[in-house]
Amino acid sequence: MILTVNPNRMELLKLKRRLELAIRGYKLLKDKRDALIQIFVKLVQENKEARETFDKKMRECMNEFLLATLYMGENDQNSIFLFPQRKTTVTAEYQNIMSVKVPRFRVKEEGKLYTYGMIKASPELDNSLKKYHEIVPLMVKMAELDKAIILLTEEIEKTRRRVNALEYVMIPNLKDTIKFITMKLDEMARSANSAIMRIKEMIRGE
């Protein structure tokens, strides 16, 4: 498609500069896309493996916890679980992967874990709580990996669209327009030339 511009030398120069820029941008973005995909594939494999082990461990923890709390009444449960003293927070630090800011979480724990009395709670509860406590870093790691995958997916999609837009729309359009302007300018030069020749002929004829 030819862009709507005036066919003159100024425009031609401008378009040539734009074409140069577009080609440079296209090459850079293509490199970025390839690098992103490389990192992405590595991350996906890591995520898949981590997910498999995490699922298994988490399921064990859940089942153990359910068994431990099975014989507890509603009141006992409330008295044990409603007033926790522990507080777990995460602080996010951002790592830059090809201009995508991927969070890295750091876990911070405060307060006591076992806050309930010995009479109402069973030893199984202690064990299952310990397991829940041990799996927290894994959970946070999993959340981190999931987020990284989503952020990278979006960035790859965006970059791919840009690369395609440059490759199949922008650069061909600019090339077509440049060709059109050069042809128009040549045509104008030729017509001017022939006009001069005709006038010369007329003068000589007199």
Added chain:
Amino acid sequence: MSNIAIIGEKEIVIGFSLIGFQLFPVTDSVEAKDALEKCTTDGNCQIIFITDNIAQLVIDEIEQYQRISPISICILPNRIQDSKLSIEMLRKNVEKAVGTDILFRKEE
């Protein structure tokens, strides 16, 4: 307040209260949606864990929030069988990014 939230069935998530997470015990999709919205608009929350059974009810919302908010939403496995949902989401993302399913193609 903790900035890790956990949404799910009461009998599973209640244990995490002693670990120090913010609890959202829910039973149906309406409650789950409310909890998700509360967590995402809260401004303090960094990670949301959601159990597989509940996630299945609000999968569209999860996908939407994952895209628009900086919060990390992670799906916990089902306690009986293998969780297909998290792997399915991973597969979807891979397809979106690479254009083809490079993870599970060989196994099928």
